[in-house]
Structure formats: C-alpha cells, structure tokens
Amino acid sequence: MKVNGKHFRSLWWNAEAEVLEIIDQRALPYEFVTQPVRTVAEFAAAIAEMRVRGAPLIGATAAYGMARAMADDPGDVNMDRTWDILHATRPTAINLRWALDRCREALRPLPESRRAEAALTLAHAIADEDVEINRRIGEHGVTLIREIAARKPEGEPVRLLTHCNAGWIATVDWGTATSPMYQAHDANIPLHVWVDETRPRNQGALTSWELGSHGVPHAYITDNAGGHLMQHGLVDMVITGTDRTTRTGDVCNKIGTYLKALAAHDNGVPFYVALPSPTIDWTVADGVADIPIEDRDAREVSHVQGTTADGGLGHVRVTPEGTDALNPAFDVTPGRLVTGLITERGICDATGEGLARLFPEHARNAETQLESGKPRGS
Amino acid sequence: MKVNGKHFRSLWWNAEAEVLEIIDQRALPYEFVTQPVRTVAEFAAAIAEMRVRGAPLIGATAAYGMARAMADDPGDVNMDRTWDILHATRPTAINLRWALDRCREALRPLPESRRAEAALTLAHAIADEDVEINRRIGEHGVTLIREIAARKPEGEPVRLLTHCNAGWIATVDWGTATSPMYQAHDANIPLHVWVDETRPRNQGALTSWELGSHGVPHAYITDNAGGHLMQHGLVDMVITGTDRTTRTGDVCNKIGTYLKALAAHDNGVPFYVALPSPTIDWTVADGVADIPIEDRDAREVSHVQGTTADGGLGHVRVTPEGTDALNPAFDVTPGRLVTGLITERGICDATGEGLARLFPEHARNAETQLESGKPRGS
Numbered sequence: 001m002k003v004n005g006k007h008f009r010s011l012w013w014n015a016e017a018e019v020l021e022i023i024d025q026r027a028l029p030y031e032f033v034t035q036p037v038r039t040v041a042e043f044a045a046a047i048a049e050m051r052v053r054g055a056p057l058i059g060a061t062a063a064y065g066m067a068r069a070m071a072d073d074p075g076d077v078n079m080d081r082t083w084d085i086l087h088a089t090r091p092t093a094i095n096l097r098w099a100l101d102r103c104r105e106a107l108r109p110l111p112e113s114r115r116a117e118a119a120l121t122l123a124h125a126i127a128d129e130d131v132e133i134n135r136r137i138g139e140h141g142v143t144l145i146r147e148i149a150a151r152k153p154e155g156e157p158v159r160l161l162t163h164c165n166a167g168w169i170a171t172v173d174w175g176t177a178t179s180p181m182y183q184a185h186d187a188n189i190p191l192h193v194w195v196d197e198t199r200p201r202n203q204g205a206l207t208s209w210e211l212g213s214h215g216v217p218h219a220y221i222t223d224n225a226g227g228h229l230m231q232h233g234l235v236d237m238v239i240t241g242t243d244r245t246t247r248t249g250d251v252c253n254k255i256g257t258y259l260k261a262l263a264a265h266d267n268g269v270p271f272y273v274a275l276p277s278p279t280i281d282w283t284v285a286d287g288v289a290d291i292p293i294e295d296r297d298a299r300e301v302s303h304v305q306g307t308t309a310d311g312g313l314g315h316v317r318v319t320p321e322g323t324d325a326l327n328p329a330f331d332v333t334p335g336r337l338v339t340g341l342i343t344e345r346g347i348c349d350a351t352g353e354g355l356a357r358l359f360p361e362h363a364r365n366a367e368t369q370l371e372s373g374k375p376r377g378s
Numbered sequence: 379m380k381v382n383g384k385h386f387r388s389l390w391w392n393a394e395a396e397v398l399e400i401i402d403q404r405a406l407p408y409e410f411v412t413q414p415v416r417t418v419a420e421f422a423a424a425i426a427e428m429r430v431r432g433a434p435l436i437g438a439t440a441a442y443g444m445a446r447a448m449a450d451d452p453g454d455v456n457m458d459r460t461w462d463i464l465h466a467t468r469p470t471a472i473n474l475r476w477a478l479d480r481c482r483e484a485l486r487p488l489p490e491s492r493r494a495e496a497a498l499t500l501a502h503a504i505a506d507e508d509v510e511i512n513r514r515i516g517e518h519g520v521t522l523i524r525e526i527a528a529r530k531p532e533g534e535p536v537r538l539l540t541h542c543n544a545g546w547i548a549t550v551d552w553g554t555a556t557s558p559m560y561q562a563h564d565a566n567i568p569l570h571v572w573v574d575e576t577r578p579r580n581q582g583a584l585t586s587w588e589l590g591s592h593g594v595p596h597a598y599i600t601d602n603a604g605g606h607l608m609q610h611g612l613v614d615m616v617i618t619g620t621d622r623t624t625r626t627g628d629v630c631n632k633i634g635t636y637l638k639a640l641a642a643h644d645n646g647v648p649f650y651v652a653l654p655s656p657t658i659d660w661t662v663a664d665g666v667a668d669i670p671i672e673d674r675d676a677r678e679v680s681h682v683q684g685t686t687a688d689g690g691l692g693h694v695r696v697t698p699e700g701t702d703a704l705n706p707a708f709d710v711t712p713g714r715l716v717t718g719l720i721t722e723r724g725i726c727d728a729t730g731e732g733l734a735r736l737f738p739e740h741a742r743n744a745e746t747q748l749e750s751g752k753p754r755g756s
Binding site: 029030194197198199200202205208209212218219220221222223224225226227228229231232254255256258259260262263266288293301302303304305306307308309314315316317318319320321322323324325326327328330331332 | 407408572575576577578580583586587590596597598599600601602603604605606607609610632633634636637638640641644666671679680681682683684685686687692693694695696697698699700701702703704705706708709710
C-alpha cells in the first residue's frame, strides 16, 4: 500500500541489482527504512531478526532466499543446506516450512541449469499468490463496509475497529483485516478506524502507521476503550485477523481479541475475522481447549518501547522493580461470538458448516481423518 | 497497610510537629517518599499536584488543611478563604467539597477559641470514618473469598483479578477493592491477585506496589489478558472499585472494567464491585445513557511513563508522530453483569431492589424526588 504517496509491497525484487528489497520492520512505526538482502546469510538474518515478520511475508522471503541460493549454486547439497539455514531462523513458523518445502519439491526434479530461473519464478508466484489472496479478502470484505455505508447519512464515515496488526506489512500487500479497509478507502467510502493499541507489543502503532501512510482516517485507543465506544454506537463493525482458525470457526488471535468479540456481541456490533484459508487448522475443533497458548517473556509486559525525548528508541519499565508479570500472547474467540469469516473464497459463518460450504475439499479430508481415528464401535 | 513491614496510612497527623504527613504519590510505584504538609498553601499544592489522590484521601487532606487554617486564624474570613483556596485545587472532586462543607458547617457555630481543636478533631474523625468504611467493606468481602477458599484443595490460592487502583493509597487505609484482599491475606487465606495494567495511566503498577509492599502474591498482566485467564479457570473472582454507582446498580469505573465484566459473565466468574455508599448516585438510573464520560488528554495514550535505563523517570512515545488518539477515562458496566456490590453495610445485588434493601433511607428519598419530578398524569 502507499507510503508517502508511493505504492510499496513489503518486499520486491530488484531485477537490475538481483537483490530482494525489504522494509526493515524493526524501525517501524518510527522510521521507514528499506534495504537490500543479498546473500543467503542475509536472508536468514532478515527473518531471524524479524526485519521481516508475519507468516506470509516470511514464507515469500524464504522463497526468494532459495532463489538466491540456486543462482549461486543450483546443486542438491546447496538446496538442502539452504532449506536448513532458512528453516532454522523461525522453526515454528508453519508458513516458512511450507514455502521452503514447496520450493524444494518444485526444484528437485529440474536439471540444475534450470533451477535458478525456476526458483525466482516460483518466489514471484508465491509473493503474487499472497497478494491475490489478500486482494480477494478485501474484495469480499468491502461489500460489508459498503452495506453499512449505504445505511448511513451521506458523508458519515463507517466506523471500524481493529486489534493488532493484520496489515499489509505482515503480508506482501493489502494485509488481511486491513484489506477491506484499504479497498473501501480507495473506493472513496468514508472510513474511520479505531486502532487498538494491542499491549504488550503495541502492534496498534504499526497499524496506525500503515493507515496514516495510506491516508486512512483513524485514531489510536487503549485496549480498554473499545467496549465503551461500542456502547455509545461509535463502532459499526470490528475486523481482526487470526493466527489460526479451527474447522469449527474458533479464532485464535492476538491476546485481547476475545474481549472485543464479547463487547461486539453485547452491543450487536458485527464482528468479522479476515483470514487466508491456509491459516485454517482442519485438525482442531475446540479452540479454547485444544490450541496451546504461548506465554512470552514477561519483559514485554513490564517494559514499553517507544521514542524517547531525544528522538531515539528506548524503553521504560512500567512496573515496580521485581514485580512478576504473565504474558499470554494469544486468546481464542469462540465461533459463537464471530459474525462471519472473510476468506479469499468469500464470507461464511464461523461454524463447521460455514467453512465446509466454502472449503468442501478440506472439510471432507478432515472428516475422513477423524473417522479413521475413531475407536471401533463408537 | 504495610510498607517494608511497617503499617502506614496514606496520611497521618504528627502531633509533635503539628504537621500532616503524606506519601508523595507522584513518586509511586518507583519510590516511597513521605513528606510533611505545613501551611494552607502547602495543603493546596499537595492536592492540586496530585501528591495525594483518590476521592476519600483528598477529602481528609482538605479537612486537615482547614484544621491548619483554624490553628493560624480561626476567624470567619480565614475559614471562607481557606474553603475557597482548597476547593479550587480540584473543583470537580465531590468529596473535596463535601469535606470542606462539613468542616465549615461544624465550625461556624463555634466560638473562635474552640475552632482549632474542633477542626482537628473533625479531620481525625473524617479520616477514621474512611478507614472504618473500608474496613467494613473488607469484612464483608472477605466472606466471599473465604467461601471460595473452602471449596479449594488445601493451600491452593484463591485467584482474584482487579482493575485499576482501588487500593489503600487512594483512601486513608485498606482501599475498597483491595480491602477484602488485605483482610484475606492477613487471615492467612492463600491468595493470588492478577493485576490489570489499566492503560493508559497504568494504575496497575500502583496496585502491584501496594500488594507487593504488603506481601500479597500477585502478577501484573496486560488489560488484554483477563478474558483468556478466565477461559482457562485461572480467575475465581473479580473485584473492582467504582467512581460512581447508579441507584440501579450500574457501575462507572476506570475504562476497561466493562470488558472484564463481560468476560466474567461469559465464563461464570463472580464479578463484585466494592464501594463506600457515598459514591452511590441516587439521582441516576441508566448509567450508560446518563453518566457523562470524560475524554482526557490524548498524550496519556500516546506516551507511557516509567523508569528509564538510568533509573530516572521518563516517557516514551508509543505512537507514530502525529497519530490521533482518543482517551475516554471511564466506562459503565451495566448492573446485569455485576454479581454483587460490596458496601460498608453488606453485600447486595447490583439492582435498585438490592441497593434499596441496604440503604432504604436513600432509596425512599430518591423515589420521592423522582415522583415529584414526574409530569402530571404519568
């Protein structure tokens, strides 16, 4: 999306210099820094140091890393070594493994002489597919915004609320939850977005930076404020992203999403979740019971990062010395609180039936696997 | 309550030096600083600069300020002048006005020669009354904690969650929401308190300091985390304070309280609100519709205060430069989400009937006033 009036993806291939250009996301939202990534070691560092972040973006970056490796040495040994090096950077990132496997499976059967070009073509395809998935999510989501706008007096903005950063910088472009917002804005539908701060890591600052850079009106609010705004009719719809969605429509997303879903439900505000279908986990039915939630470093809670008075980056400790803190990173919003799921194939109910309608092939597979796993006689 | 093993009130009269000693709350939770307040000008500064904060504490401080003035010059002119000076420090604080009016009404009929002593006696009485009200709130509240403890395996802590700082430093002693906690802890009931950070001003850090200083086990969490903890059975009861309670049991408290009440309701966790009866507003029935909510300075949201790397106090800006922020300071939790109100007279349902049972004299007055305000024939 746009930064200072110019369109950017969160990565792009510089064909002349034969390097990948990325945005160093560690400097966001305070500074916009782009940089070239040249060697496999640099690709590994960019992922490990979270200069690139967000599942789709990591996957695409790794694919370009494999392309870089194949240009240097297209042999099998180098292919496997590159797989290992890049996979080790974020070993739990499913998308990273998926992208690397896809590259290796496609390249292995090819003669070495064709691998470099094929790898680069595949990396482009992976990046473009992500853009296309998110564009479609936006296309479906914008219909909901348009319906709300049609019921409002001329010129009155549709008021959205979002949590965390399911934005374009976590994908290759568009973002998931933000894609309908950008498409609505670009279609001249008046919008105003309430951006949840999203403690402890304040990803709301990233979302604010994104929206501000693209020109979408918004305001930053504490995570505590959304319920009050809904009580007073100041939120027309909530749209969030998700890290993992169960086959029954439970949504595992950044901690605090559940509280906003409760408030939306209590106030009759539609609560939508935008997701690319690869993030649906067809093996899990009960999100609250069966999705393990990562407890992260307590320091993320006790210390807050931002710009200091002298303009540099710094931290302050907000807790008294020695105070314990707990830092669960995600929570699960039961499907019953979710008005609908916005996917690249369309919008469905957050239920097993809803998802099965849009993704019959996955739903059938999941059922077969569950059947075969059942004890006899049951 | 205790600080470093020694019992403190948040103010106390030093009879020898004839000064009021206070805790400079601006330095909390990072430093514990006590200081004498000597002149009426110093009393006014202590209130205006929020060295003392919290409605009951401000009221008691003002009463001591009036006592100081009467010792200097017990004449009517000085009495009125002192009323004006002290009232101007926080003109919207109901408790401040109430305490100053009470002093003036009691002192005016007395001969000047008796006013100094009477004013000091009255200040002591106002402080002691606050302590007694909060002690009783704790006495009633601890019965709830005891019941939960009785259902638990020996030694397993009762897990409470609280929001904001309804603690002893906002009152003269005990606090409101914290009073049951301190009494349970002092009675050797094993406790663990989840302390909500309470953005934007992070009053959770004050609560953590209080609980830590008194030895009550606790952990600091983001405002986003409570729902997840409740989903996983890690919260046995929520207790918060309130700034204003309607005669129907709606609770206006620090922003975000409503979200915790929704989560408690969704998970069958009891949600109690502790309140001294003077904070009940008998004139208001519908809290969401009729209690105006203050929007405070956006800088409280965009900037976070804490200790810097060099140990001093500082701020970081968490938002991108130029980002708008909205900062509603309170929200209203409808009585239907509140399991019960813990008052100095006992525990009641958060309904008109519940409150009328405990406070029949107020309820009758409120009804008469409403009746007389009704249009004829309705």
